[in-house]
Amino acid sequence: MASKRPGRLFKNRNAYLLIAPNFFFLFAFLVAPFLWVVVLSFQKGTVLGPKTFVGFTNYLDLARNRLLVKSILNTLKYTVTVIPSVFILGMVIALLLNSIRRMRSFFRTFLFIPLLSSIVVAAIVWRYLVYPDYGPVSRVLGYLRIPAPNWFGDSKIVIFTIVMVELWRGLPFYIVTFLAGLQSVPREMIEASYIDGASRFQSLLHVVFPNMKPILTFCLVMATIWALQLFDSVYVLTRGGPSSASSTIVWSIYENIFFFNRVGRGASMCVVLIVLISVMTFINLKVTRFHEEQVV
Amino acid sequence: MKNMKRFTVLITIAVLVFCMASAFAAEKKAVIRVWKGPHSPDDTGVFADVIKAFEAENKGATVEYTPTPWDTINEKYTTAFASKNPPDIIYGFTGGYVDNVVGECYDFRDIFSKDEFAFIKKGVADSLLEETTVEGKLVSIPYFTAGAAFVYNVDLLKKAGFSKPPDTIEEQLAYAKKLTVDFDKDGKIDQYGYGQLSYDTAEAKPEFFLFSFGCNLFNKDMSGIDYDRPEGLEAFKYIDQLWNKDKTAVPVGLYPGTTMTDAFFDNKFAMWVTHNQIVAHLKDNPNFKIGVSKMPKGPGAGIAQGRGTYAGSGFWCIAKDTKNLQLVKKFVLKLYDPKYQKPIAVAFGFTPSNTQTVIQQDAIGKAFTDAALNFGVPYRFGPRVNEVKQAVWRAMQALQSGQLGPEDAWQQAVDEGKAALE
Numbered sequence: 025m026a027s028k029r030p031g032r033l034f035k036n037r038n039a040y041l042l043i044a045p046n047f048f049f050l051f052a053f054l055v056a057p058f059l060w061v062v063v064l065s066f067q068k069g070t071v072l073g074p075k076t077f078v079g080f081t082n083y084l085d086l087a088r089n090r091l092l093v094k095s096i097l098n099t100l101k102y103t104v105t106v107i108p109s110v111f112i113l114g115m116v117i118a119l120l121l122n123s124i125r126r127m128r129s130f131f132r133t134f135l136f137i138p139l140l141s142s143i144v145v146a147a148i149v150w151r152y153l154v155y156p157d158y159g160p161v162s163r164v165l166g167y168l169r170i171p172a173p174n175w176f177g178d179s180k181i182v183i184f185t186i187v188m189v190e191l192w193r194g195l196p197f198y199i200v201t202f203l204a205g206l207q208s209v210p211r212e213m214i215e216a217s218y219i220d221g222a223s224r225f226q227s228l229l230h231v232v233f234p235n236m237k238p239i240l241t242f243c244l245v246m247a248t249i250w251a252l253q254l255f256d257s258v259y260v261l262t263r264g265g266p267s268s269a270s271s272t273i274v275w276s277i278y279e280n281i282f283f284f285n286r287v288g289r290g291a292s293m294c295v296v297l298i299v300l301i302s303v304m305t306f307i308n309l310k311v312t313r314f315h316e317e318q319v320v
Numbered sequence: 321m322k323n324m325k326r327f328t329v330l331i332t333i334a335v336l337v338f339c340m341a342s343a344f345a346a347e348k349k350a351v352i353r354v355w356k357g358p359h360s361p362d363d364t365g366v367f368a369d370v371i372k373a374f375e376a377e378n379k380g381a382t383v384e385y386t387p388t389p390w391d392t393i394n395e396k397y398t399t400a401f402a403s404k405n406p407p408d409i410i411y412g413f414t415g416g417y418v419d420n421v422v423g424e425c426y427d428f429r430d431i432f433s434k435d436e437f438a439f440i441k442k443g444v445a446d447s448l449l450e451e452t453t454v455e456g457k458l459v460s461i462p463y464f465t466a467g468a469a470f471v472y473n474v475d476l477l478k479k480a481g482f483s484k485p486p487d488t489i490e491e492q493l494a495y496a497k498k499l500t501v502d503f504d505k506d507g508k509i510d511q512y513g514y515g516q517l518s519y520d521t522a523e524a525k526p527e528f529f530l531f532s533f534g535c536n537l538f539n540k541d542m543s544g545i546d547y548d549r550p551e552g553l554e555a556f557k558y559i560d561q562l563w564n565k566d567k568t569a570v571p572v573g574l575y576p577g578t579t580m581t582d583a584f585f586d587n588k589f590a591m592w593v594t595h596n597q598i599v600a601h602l603k604d605n606p607n608f609k610i611g612v613s614k615m616p617k618g619p620g621a622g623i624a625q626g627r628g629t630y631a632g633s634g635f636w637c638i639a640k641d642t643k644n645l646q647l648v649k650k651f652v653l654k655l656y657d658p659k660y661q662k663p664i665a666v667a668f669g670f671t672p673s674n675t676q677t678v679i680q681q682d683a684i685g686k687a688f689t690d691a692a693l694n695f696g697v698p699y700r701f702g703p704r705v706n707e708v709k710q711a712v713w714r715a716m717q718a719l720q721s722g723q724l725g726p727e728d729a730w731q732q733a734v735d736e737g738k739a740a741l742e
Contacts, residue, residue, distance in 0.1 A: 070703060071398050072424055090736070156574050157583070171508070176520075177573015179723045263391075263520045266572050267718035282395040284707040284740075285420050 058298070064291035071287050082292035092293060094268050095276040096300075098183055102272065103251040105187050106194075110247060111240075113191070114198030119228075121199070122206045132200065139196040147260035150189045151176075176262055179269035186270060189257050194250070198243055205239035206232065241312040248304045252297065273297050350381045350644045352651055355397070356411035358387040359668040360600050366667040370660040374651050381647050390523070394706075397421045401639070408642040409652065412460060414451050414632035414699045419706065425637035427457040431649060440656045443676035451633040454701045460635035462673035463656065464665060467631025468525065468595050469691035470616065474609035476511070476590040485591070485613045489532055492591070492616045493561060496568035499590040514562055514569040515589035518580045519717055526716050527709070528593055529555045531628030531697050534620020537709060537737075542702050545737040547712070547730075551620060556719060556730040563720045572721040593629060596669040596688040612687035614695055624695040631696020633673055704740050711736035 033040070065082055069075030086092055121131055138146065154161045154175045162172035175185040209232050217227040233240070255274035258264060264271035264279065271279075273293065281290035360366055364385055371383045386407070388396050400406045401421045410425070412418045428437060440461045452460040472485050480499050486492040496513030503510045517524045527537055533555040535547040547555070562569040575583040581598065583589060585605045593615065602610065618626040636655055642648050654660060658677040665672045666679050671689045681689060699705055715733035718724040724732065 071420060072401055151576070155576065155579060157588070158575075158579060174571060174573045176576050177571055177721055179718075179721050182573075265519050265717060266721040267714045267723055269721075269723070278395075279710075282398055282420075283710065285398075285703055286707075 061291045061294045064287055065295050066288070067291075068288045070285045071281060075288070078288065082288045083296075085289065086292055086296065089289075091268060091271065092273075092276055095271045095273050098268075098270060099252060099254060099272045102183055102187060102254055103248065105184065106190055106251050107244070107247045109187065109191055110195055110198045111243070114195055114202050114243075117195075117199045118202035118206055121203055132203065135199055136196045138193045141193065143190075143193055143256040144260055146193045147189055147257045150192070151261055154185065177266055179266050182262055182266065182270045186254070186257050186261060189261065190254070198247075201239060201243055202236070205236040208239075209235045237312065241309070244312070245305050245308050248308060249301055252301050252304065273300075350647050352381065352383045352409065352644060352648055353407035354383060354385045354409045354411075354651075355388045355400075355407040356385070357390045357393050357413070359597055359670070363387040366664055369663065370654055370657075373660070374654045378647060378650060381644075383651060391520075393418065394420060401641075404641055406639040406641055408639055408644060408648045410637050410639065411634060412452070412637045413634045414701065418637075419701055419703065422454050422459045422637055422701065423457070424641070425459045425639055428460060428638075429458055431638065431645065436649070436653060439653065443674035445673075445675070448633060448673055450700070451698055452635050460637045461656070462633035462635050463661070464634040464668070464670035465631065465673050465689075465692050465696070466596055466634060466668075466670040467688070467692035467696045468528070468593050468629045469688050470591070470613050470629075471584075471594045471598060472591040472611045472613075473584070473587060473589075474611045476587060477611070480590075485611060486616045489558065489616045489618045493566065493568075495591065496562060497566055500566075500568040509567070511587060512568060512570045512589040513591060515575075515580060515584060515592040516569065516720075517592070517594055518576055518578075519572070519713060520577055523595065524713060525593075525630045526559075527712055528615065528629045528697075529559055529716070530712070531623045532615070532618025532620055532626055533558070534618075534622040534626070536623060536697065537705075537712065538700065538702070542700060544741060545708060545734065548734045548738070552734070553727065553730045554619075556716070556726040556733075559716060559719055560726040564722060569720070572717055596685070599669040599684055599688075602684075610684060612684050612691075614687075614691050624697055627695045628697040629691055629695055630699070631692040632698045634670070635673075707740035708737045711740055 064075070066077060066079060067075040068078045068081065117135070121128055121135075124131070153159050156162050156172055156174050156177070159172075165172040173181055176182055213231050213235070214227055217231045222230065253274055254272045255278065258270055258272055258275045259278070262270040264275045274297070277290045277293045277297070280286045280293065354367075356363065364387060367383075367385050371385065375382060397406070397410060397418055398420045401424050406421070406424070410418060410421065412422050412425075428440065432440065444462055448462045448465075449458060451462055452458060470485060476499060477483075477485070477495070480495070482495060482498075486495045492514070499511065499513035500509060501511045502508060516526060530536065530547050530552060533551040535549060535552045535555065537546060538544070539546045546552075563571070570580075570583070570589050575588070581594075581601060584592065584594075584598075585601065585608055598610070602608065615627040615629050620626050620628075636652050638645070638648055638652060655664075656674070658672070658674060661672050661674065661677050662679055665677070666681075669685050669688060671681075671692065672679065699709075712733045714736070715724070715729040718732065719726060719729035
């Protein structure tokens, strides 16, 4: 029996060889840095200077760090706003695109354009568009006698300004994915539901959506991960302000490491973020699997 | 066939010799990398002469000058030093910009000979050396002295009936009220009395409000904060008066980033505290009449006679990881040579820290210099400077944007400042 094992390994050597580079890069650029971050999270010191082991002190400090709590709340506020928005708007536009016969490819390509631009460029353009006094959006609102909001200076709306920019850029991904999902639902099933007397809405709810479940689950998981990792647009548009009103978890990590030179605290925040993402992903998958089982 | 083989061997040897010669030549050519946050749209051009002179004297050596944007300076420098591939020379500045990395630079006393050190130190007051001393190491010698001053739009003040800038902070409130105007009576203010540098430019430095009331960010030995006194709260109440009660100051976020400068030249507000870099914009606005003066006097006589504003030194540091120390030292000596220091200082509107490098300044430059030399309150180096500074800025921003009242904002600044130093 023992002599069989090397034989099996040898038999699958091509497969192992093929995945080896991938595994190496995964380890070198993901697993090893993550382990290093975990080690750093138990240390105190500066980025370049010496570090000392402090046990769980960094984690205990996080609990009473008002800024981090605010950043977590802001991130959650952003997440619960942006995810329903991309799902509802993305699905409505995908359904509209799916229902038209002519120029569908043109619209699909046209709507995909924002995704091709980098988020930094998109954020800079949006920043100029909505400048409170000089921006074209504010000027148009001025002509219409509608008072332009202080997009970046009003702490109550600044996070929604970021949602708007992220929505503009991120929506095409969901539209195209949902459209692909809609087109993969067998036409016969939809027609059969109509024959059985189902309305358009009932057919959508009981035939189309259940068939799209894998795609919807994938999109939900990815949207959650991306939302929790929000950084680029905050960096370009607000730098966390005014007064931390748009500070997110990743912004807080960046600020602690590069501005405050607190590498241990930043690393412990990274670990918290990874745990948060894992928990949210696990809950998402559990809930959708539970619903799948209910449907079956 | 035999000839072909010989030919191939010869070609191979020739290629190898060429490669080795190139590699040797490349090794001979030394590149000195210099990084500095820009103070002018043509920052590179300002250093052209000194670089040219250095390269002419040191054949095979080239200087690669890179202006590094201020808002990303911390991460750029930190990652470069952490990767052990830093620039050879960096421009440091008191103000929490490069605190992370100056500890990774040479002590000037260790690398320069007595004569060289005397040449660099010539004309620089001993008291200024505190600004370039980090944990007992003298990482540089001050090169420039620069800072902020009270800047105003002469025409707008004249139109409002003021022939001179406000002399006290009470007068400043009255000026701001009169200068805040809704011309078309549509309920939207068209011109504000007072403005402040945007927080997102990392240049806001609103702690001068604390200075006016006699408080600083840190106590003398930097072991604690200094604004946890009733005077600190008074500073927050003054900000509340300008922004929330009188509504005579530009709301936070109305002119984000550098548009604040455009707004000043567009007559959108009349007075503010800003840096000497404003002079670089004057050539684009030749008809604009700018006024520069010392800060309006506050009740806190303990700090800069109640007229305190931010000032600091700029200086050149040499990275310990440099591979061309001798050449780098030569270039630094060249930079500190009054012959080259003078035109560089003039181009940026700064004052050379070497008092023997005399420069001719116009009235605007002189006013900035006077503000920096007579009323400048410098930051000091320390691992927590940025964190305490940000705690104060964040609280002031919360007050100015109406998130918190003056008492709560001040308390937040105190709590966060103390927590940063724990």
